[in-house]
Amino acid sequence: MRHVxxxxxxxxxxxxxxxxxxxxxxxxxxxxxTVGTSEEPGLSRMVIVTRGDEKTMEQIQKQLYKLIDVAKxxxxxxxxxxxxxxxxxxxxxEPSERPEVFGIVETFRASVVDVAANxxxxxxxxxxxxxxxxVELLKPYGIKELTRTGxxxxxxxxxxx
Amino acid sequence: xxxxxVVSSSQSREELRQRLLQPDVITGSEIxxxxxxxxxxxCVFGYPGGAVLYIYDAMHGNPDFKHLLTRHExxxxxxxxxYARSSGKVGVCxxxxxxxxxxxxxxxxxxxxxxxxxxxxxxNVATSLIGTDAFQEADIIGITMPITKHSYLVRDVxxxxxxxxxxFHIANTGxxxxxxxxxPKDVSNQKTTFIYPETIELPTYKPTVYPNKMQVDKLxxxxxxxxxxVILAGGGIVxxxxxxxxxxxxxxxxxxxxxxxxxxxxxxxxxxxxxGMPGMHGTKTANYALxxxxxxxxxxxxxxxxxxxxxxGFAPHAKxxxxxxxPAEIGxxxxxxxxxxxxxxxxxxxxxxxxRPAKSEAWIQRIAEMKAQYPLRYKDAEDQLKPQYVIEMxxxxxxxxxxxxxxxxxxxxxxxxxxxxxNPRSLITSGGLGTMGFGFPSAIGVQMAHPDKLVISIxxxxxxxxxxxxxxxxxxxxxxxxxxxxxxxxxxxxxxxQELIYDSRYSHIDLAGSPDFVKLAEAYGVKGLRATxxxxxxxVWQEALxxxxxxxxxxxxxxxxxxxxxxPQGNTxxxxxxxxxxx
Numbered sequence: 001m002r003h004v005x006x007x008x009x010x011x012x013x014x015x016x017x018x019x020x021x022x023x024x025x026x027x028x029x030x031x032x033x034t035v036g037t038s039e040e041p042g043l044s045r046m047v048i049v050t051r052g053d054e055k056t057m058e059q060i061q062k063q064l065y066k067l068i069d070v071a072k073x074x075x076x077x078x079x080x081x082x083x084x085x086x087x088x089x090x091x092x093x094e095p096s097e098r099p100e101v102f103g104i105v106e107t108f109r110a111s112v113v114d115v116a117a118n119x120x121x122x123x124x125x126x127x128x129x130x131x132x133x134x135v136e137l138l139k140p141y142g143i144k145e146l147t148r149t150g151x152x153x154x155x156x157x158x159x160x161x
Numbered sequence: 162x163x164x165x166x167v168v169s170s171s172q173s174r175e176e177l178r179q180r181l182l183q184p185d186v187i188t189g190s191e192i193x194x195x196x197x198x199x200x201x202x203x204c205v206f207g208y209p210g211g212a213v214l215y216i217y218d219a220m221h222g223n224p225d226f227k228h229l230l231t232r233h234e235x236x237x238x239x240x241x242x243x244y245a246r247s248s249g250k251v252g253v254c255x256x257x258x259x260x261x262x263x264x265x266x267x268x269x270x271x272x273x274x275x276x277x278x279x280x281x282x283x284x285n286v287a288t289s290l291i292g293t294d295a296f297q298e299a300d301i302i303g304i305t306m307p308i309t310k311h312s313y314l315v316r317d318v319x320x321x322x323x324x325x326x327x328x329f330h331i332a333n334t335g336x337x338x339x340x341x342x343x344x345p346k347d348v349s350n351q352k353t354t355f356i357y358p359e360t361i362e363l364p365t366y367k368p369t370v371y372p373n374k375m376q377v378d379k380l381x382x383x384x385x386x387x388x389x390x391v392i393l394a395g396g397g398i399v400x401x402x403x404x405x406x407x408x409x410x411x412x413x414x415x416x417x418x419x420x421x422x423x424x425x426x427x428x429x430x431x432x433x434x435x436x437g438m439p440g441m442h443g444t445k446t447a448n449y450a451l452x453x454x455x456x457x458x459x460x461x462x463x464x465x466x467x468x469x470x471x472x473x474g475f476a477p478h479a480k481x482x483x484x485x486x487x488p489a490e491i492g493x494x495x496x497x498x499x500x501x502x503x504x505x506x507x508x509x510x511x512x513x514x515x516x517r518p519a520k521s522e523a524w525i526q527r528i529a530e531m532k533a534q535y536p537l538r539y540k541d542a543e544d545q546l547k548p549q550y551v552i553e554m555x556x557x558x559x560x561x562x563x564x565x566x567x568x569x570x571x572x573x574x575x576x577x578x579x580x581x582x583x584n585p586r587s588l589i590t591s592g593g594l595g596t597m598g599f600g601f602p603s604a605i606g607v608q609m610a611h612p613d614k615l616v617i618s619i620x621x622x623x624x625x626x627x628x629x630x631x632x633x634x635x636x637x638x639x640x641x642x643x644x645x646x647x648x649x650x651x652x653x654x655x656x657x658x659q660e661l662i663y664d665s666r667y668s669h670i671d672l673a674g675s676p677d678f679v680k681l682a683e684a685y686g687v688k689g690l691r692a693t694x695x696x697x698x699x700x701v702w703q704e705a706l707x708x709x710x711x712x713x714x715x716x717x718x719x720x721x722x723x724x725x726x727x728x729p730q731g732n733t734x735x736x737x738x739x740x741x742x743x744x
Contacts, residue, residue: 010365013314018306025307055492062489068311068331071365 002031003057004083004153007046007064008038015069028052028060032085032150043071047152056078076153083153087131088113090100090121092107092142101141105150108134127151177225180389182357189220189349193282196225196325199357202253204229204609206237206245210257211297212284215349229609229638230240232630234261238268239517239628242277243603247564248610249402251278251333259297262343263304265597270308270497272339274425276400276592278332279339280325281309281440283302287347302343310338318669323358330361332586335368336487338399366636368486372503377511379499380458381483387456387519389478390416390545393468395487395504396423396592397461404428404585406509407460411518418530419447421462423576426588427695430561430581436528437537441728442574445535445742448734449529450728454479456519456709461505464494464592474733484508537578538723538743546698547574548647548718552579554702555617556646563615564607566602567588569625574724604642605631615643616707617697622648622675632685635711643705644687644713646678657723661738682713693717 009015016035023030031049038045050060057075064073076083093101101120104110110124124134128151136148167178193216197205201498204227209217220226231237234256239556252272256265261549262283272279286295302312311331313324321344328340381410384390398407398420402429411418411434419439428435439447444451451457457479461466472494482499483491492498501508539549552575555563561581566589567573574589582588589607605616625646635642653671679689690705690712692698698716705712725740 014302016308017303058492059489066336066489068363068366121302144437 001051001053002035002077003050003052004076004081004151005050005060006046006074006153007048007070008040008043010033010069010071011037011042011044014070015044017050018067018069019064019121022069023048023060024052024057026063028056032148033151034150035105036152045077047150049151053154067112071118076155081153081155083127084125085128085131085149085151085152086123086125087135087136087148089124089135089143090145091120091122092118092144093120094118097141102137103112104137108132165389171593184354184356186352188219188352189315189321190215190345192318192321192355193325193349193351194219194640195355195659196322196357197253197687198225200325200329201250203227203250205255206240206244206606207255208234208237208261209259210284211256212258212286212346213261213349215286215346216255216282219279222299228255229605229634231602232467232633233628234264235598236267236605236628236634238281238630239271239596239599239602239605240280240606240631241279242599243566243581243589243606244269244610245272245277245279245606246275246603247586248609249400249586250610251280251329252606253280253282255557256284257297258283258301258346259299259517262301263299265527266304266308267598269305269339269341271591271594271596271599272449273308273310275396275591276337277339278491280328280332280337281341281548282340283343284349285345286344288345289347291345295562302341304342306341307496309341310336310477312341312343314343315345315348318353320347321348322356326358326361327363328473330363332367335366340657348501350587352460360714369488369502370486370504370507372484372501372511374511376499376501377508378515380484381512381515382515383456383480383482383499384414384416384458384519385517389450389454389524390414390456390458390519390521391450391454391479392416392418393421393451393457393459393462394424394428395421395460395462396427396616398424398427399585401461401504402487402585403461403505403506403509406506406513409513410509410516413513413518415452415518415521417521417525419443419450421465421468422590424462425577426582426585429583433558434525434528436532438577439734440465441470441730442578442724442726443468443728444537444578444733445737445739446531448728449531450477451476452733452735455651456480456482458482459484460509463490465640469494469734470728471731471733534744535742536638536743538744543575543695545717546693546716547696548649548693548716548722549575549579551645551647551698551716551718552576552619554698555619556580558702559617561726563587563590563617564604564611566600566604566607566618566662567594569622570621571649571657571722571724572619572621572647574654597624600624601644604633604644605634605640607730608640608642616641617643619647620644621651621653622641622646622672622678623652626675627676629681632682632687632711632713636686639710641710644711646683646713648675648678648715648716649716649718650675651720651724654724656720658729660721661727662729675676678713678715687714689715691717704724
């Protein structure tokens, strides 16, 4: 089962390596990983999307807590959450095709952030399924380049563990 | 350096402490030495080199600081490991950057697998050169990340004292382990005002010491119901200094005990309720007990694969209770009904307040019958010197009270089987990693921690050759370790597996060409003795014990002796090959 884990860590050099290395050597899978500052000074937040059964998830949490730089680990997917990803998609679009592409962009509430002679960069924000769907629809126009941020997420409301 | 001078009196220690705490403007190297002394370090094991020249310069002429120069960094870290395991204090080793640091890797992994508190100090190239593939540069932090509890790269001399203090705290609390501090050369020469931090602030590191009372109550209730309970006691008993508490717990609950390799010295081998070691080369009784138990209480053990053997089918009837300071161990290998997280000493103390006996008298009776029917035994012969005989002889002549270090292989298992341990911390052996070359140098560290105690290092002829260069430091510092080499002229454990599992296709196990160990010892100025018969064995062993200073004793034993009983890999604990131990 897919899980989204939020990890609060000390903002120290090498922390990403410690966390990623732990996943690697214990055979845990990483589907995506995002890192950035958090609301607490000196702490960063990582959001990792992983897959595993209950036992694996328990081990992931416990092993993460063994890292000295890890302050808190929460499996966000245990509760209602908002999970978002951003993608930039460079699409081949001759001027004649642009209206069609703009149509798709509008439907997905995405936006065009760059227009060049025969390409467009589309920026889309949403859950991973939405981005997958958008990518599928843009494929016929020729995707020149695709980059995705990976999922970042938080639980809804003020639920606190 | 005299070994006795290592331990100074408590009065002079306090004077030293006050002197060290002065807020002088000093270099990183001086800060390092002062902080190590303030942490109570008695002796450091190390090897100099380019990136640690400032540190070694600061040692020059420093009368307070004791450093033992080994002949290989691996010797230094295994010695620090033996020091730590036998004393409960943090072991410290120093190596230079690059190859010096990478030579520590095996020792770090050894300590990590067996939860041994070490602080490993490595030099690194100057900050400005890091990342440029400079001479003797290696990313030792990156290399050791999976095998350290934590690590630090010191970027600013102002952080150094705090980092060292944190490193000692992290190494020796919670589940213990090695911590590495990498100090670039320029940092070791930068000056700052020395401030020794009074407190340690690590908000993200809070190991659980005291257990949840409800969980302990659950455990006690399960014990009162249990008819066939077993305690599996591991290294955690030894590391938490909880042998006394375990004895009280066992006495009150009337539960038979099996001790893992690392737990062996934590419970007296001769006790009525002791069943010896379980697992691959465990006793028939211990394995029988595990397979038939209705309640299995693991205390400071981690259900290693050499203990459980085939997991599917391990302790099939048992409800499992698991006491461990590391929550990640609980549920990692076996499904646990009663988890108790905490320092095992604190858990047992709390449990002992209300512990009542299990319904175990019939079970104890059955265990006693098993012990009588299946004692550990081997086929002795008057005209042969059997390795097991040598271990029994060492056990008897020392009354089970010596510090014993072992290397890895057959002799290690025979020590586990035939040495009757009485005192906690008296067995120093590489269990988790199974590091050959560990046995001899670790004994040097044990002797440094216990200058007046008898320390015996038991090795095979293979492992002895992996770190034999440290004979030099025994000789030059008169470190009186009694070095035993059980010489069967082959890599015995590998040979045994090849015989039993690979149809006697012996592949690269012949150690022909090994040195004459007596001459090797003598070449270093260490007394060497050899025995090939029982009679000689008794005589030379007595001579070794009576000789002050280091002695190497070689016991020449038959090639084809096997360690029995044995549970072949892939089998469950009740599928044992009894071999020569068949009644």
